[in-house]
Amino acid sequence: MTLSREQALETLQTYLVAGERLKATSFLADALINNGFVQAAALFNDAQEKEIAPDVWMSAITTIEDTPEGSVIDNVLYSPHNCHLMGVYPNEEDDEPEFTYSIGLWYNFQHPEILCVGLPNRVSGGLINEYAQEIAEGNAPPLDTPLDGVLADGYQLQFKLCSNKAKTEYTCWASWFNGGLHYPVIQMIWQDKEYRWPWEEGFRPIQAQPLLT
Structure with missing residues (x-):
């Protein structure tokens, strides 16, 4: 099921506030693959209203580093x-x-x-x-x-x-x-x-x- 942006933001904020960083990392990695870097970055920035977790963002990028999408982002x-x-x-x-x-x-x-x-x-x-x-x-x-x-x-x-x-x-x-x-x-x-x-x-x-x- 495809989530709306509001639903995606709520889901990510829920993971971050609950300290479920593995789930947050996986969720962001999927967002990077499916929606592109710019949209995923905007989603993460908005989600940090309730929790600052820069390590989750970098972990998500690392998670996809061996994919074609990860190669583009790295360059x-x-x-x-x-x-x-x-x-x-x-x-x-x-x-x-x-x-x-x-x-x-x-x-x-x-x-x-x-x-x-x-x-x-x-x-x-x-x-x-x-x-x-x-x-x-x-x-x-x-x-x-x-x-x-x-x-x-x-x-x-x-x-x-x-x-x-x-x-x-x-x-x-x-x-x-x-x-x-x-x-x-x-x-x-x-x-x-x-x-x-x-x-x-x-x-x-x-x-x-x-x-x-």
Whole structure:
């Protein structure tokens, strides 16, 4: 049975006030898996009105550390770039491009998550990490502006704000972490071999980089 937020809060407070920390830890671990880090953290913070138990929160995170969800949380909280990189490799029969996106830039810096479609994940992951470091230092990339100095041979990048399609079709794990779609995403857009943008005539291959703006 799925509990409402009010029921979940009451249940967690009951465990904490009664000193049933194992039950509270298990309850929070389930909340992390099912509802994402942001919603689970908000639930725990509200529950502490009656009992301060920071060890329960850390125990819940430790409980799920060997799960995919735990790996995402660990990277967002403790990695040098303050984000987790999610690389997705579609099945060959799907004929879809691979893509990479960040998880944690919105949580840590109130900066949109970055999504790159069509480049090899090792390349796009490295680029996102470079920009994550810049963002951590207070240097967010501008939108709708061709950017030099990152790619070789004079190729440029550009960032554009994504529509909700990006969040429903691409950045699913970021939606899980943030507990919904109320976070922004920007697309890192690259040029083809002839220095053309996807919106310019002749861009090839057109299917490699769908525009999600």
